[in-house]
Amino acid sequence: MNQLLESQNADLLMVTGRRRVGKTFLINNVYVDNFVFKFTGTQHANRANQLKKFAEKLSDFSKEPIDAFQPKNWHEAFSLLKKYLLGLRKTKRRKVLFFDEFPWIDHKKSGFLEEFGYWWNDWASTQNLLVVISGSATSWMVRKIIQHRGGLHNRVTQRIHLEPFTLSETKTFIKTINKGISDYDILQIYMCMGGVPLYLSQLKAGESAAQAIHRICFSKTGLLRTEFEDVYASLFDNYQNHVAVIRALAQKWSGLTRTEIAQISKLADGGSLNRILEDLEESSFIMKIQPLFNQKKDVIYRLADEYSRFYLHFIDGKKYGTIEDWLKFQTTSSIYQTWQGYAFETICIKHAEAIKKCLGISGIQTSVNSFYKKGNDTIRGFQIDMLISRADNAINLCEIKFYNGTIRFNEKLANNLREKRSLFKELSGTKCSVFNTMITTYGIDKSFYNSSEIDNEITMNSLFE
Secondary structure (H helix, E strand, O other), X not given: OXXXXXXXXXXXXXXXXXXXXXXXXXXXXXXXXOEEEEEEOOOOOOHHHHHHHHHHHHHHHHOOOHHHOOOOOHHHHHHHHHHHHHOOOOOOOOEEEEEEOHHHHOOOOOOHHHHHHHHHHHOHHHOOEEEEEEEOOHHHHHHHHHOOOOOOOOOOOEEEEOOOOOHHHHHHHHHOOOOOOOHHHHHHHHHHHOOOHHHXXXXXXXXXXXXXXXXXXXXXXXXXXXXXXXXXXXXXXXHHHHXXXXXXXXXXXXXXXXXXXXXXXXXXXXXXXXHHHHHHHHOOOEEEEEEOOOOHHHOEEEEOOHHHHHHHHHHOOOOOOOHHHHHHHHHHOHHHHHHHHHHHHXXXXXXXXXXXXXXOOOXXXXXXXXXXXXXXXXXXXXXXXXXXXXOOOEEEEEEEEOOOOOEEOOHHHHHHHHHHHHHHHHHHOOOOEEEEEEEEOOOEEOOOOOOOOOOEEEEHHHHOO
16 A cells, blocks of 8 residues: 555555455555545435535535535536546645445446546546545455456456454454453454454453453443444345345354255355355355365355354344353353354364464465265264365364363373374375364363374464464
8 A cells, every 4th residue: 555655657446345344444544644535435325415425525625615516427526526636736745536435336327337437547547646446345346346347347456355353463453452361362352253443442451351242242332232234234235135144154153055055044046146155255254165175066155254153143132131141151151162162163264374384384385175074874974174285295184172271181082083083084085194183272281191193282372373
């Protein structure tokens, strides 16, 4: 973004990312001294309403009375914008224009996108301007801008997709608010909110994870008590279908195939489901896990958004009146403890790069895969939700366990690891070296029972790297 300020060419920068991830905050802070025009679309507003607000912004920036700007359509609006920009005095400072919530401006049959493309191609692309377009509906931006076959085809000169914070970035951010909080508490907060900056900004100094989660998620004024519907409604037309897919995926921790999603969500298994899955994946709400041997029909879709999963399991239709009620549930409920285990598993998959670094294989080409074999009368079926297939002829079978202390290693756990490795080799037919890799919160206590079944041991500290 700073490099674009030094460019002598016309540049069109597209910034995408899910709602609440900080796109507008980032753009406003980097380009605060360079804006010559900013306009934000309004959701569900018609063309006349958008044009009125566009004229108001032109009036604000130009210091001209609003009567000077009364466009009847987007062609006239961009003509007025061009006239205003031509009237600006020449300076060495790069001129930046910012169109925020871009998909909301392009109301059906408004003509906005066509006129924006014409304005860019006919004039703006020959000027020393930096035009920034941003929107939370990432799939819309990709289809309408990147894959556009009309006037905007190949016109974006730079693209940034802003992802939620990693655990490391989350820790850095939270420590500016709550210096005394532990990594374990940060991990628990991440399980509920993910790395979404706005959600994390709700934290307060001196709060434990349990206190923060109760206040933000369950109190009457808590941001995340009612955020779920708003997230999807703001991004997608007919968002109820997207929510149906999210609800289906929340029912099975290890994920679902496309066929299973269609069955559970009651959506037709056709092109519309394809579009919904693309929408959700582009916006980082779901992720695809490829089977080890690339069987396309068995691709697993997994819910990747921590808040959506937490909401559907613990907020939706439920009440925890006091902090005491929540604390009791959190510490005694086997349902919550099971949820923590699976939530930790998803976080590990999303932080595969940190795990690779810990294993010393950062420079090796890898893929994160799933593996599933249905059992029969002679062989027990089993599933491995995370394995790392490596270009150096090795595979890491990752056993992931979340616990509030060190895990006591015993004969049962050793036998389970031994059997999984043996069955995997037999059923997959792999000739690779196969390493059992334990990923835990605080590590393993081997003083109780020592075994050679664990080849690699990783703790949550590595995920914060």
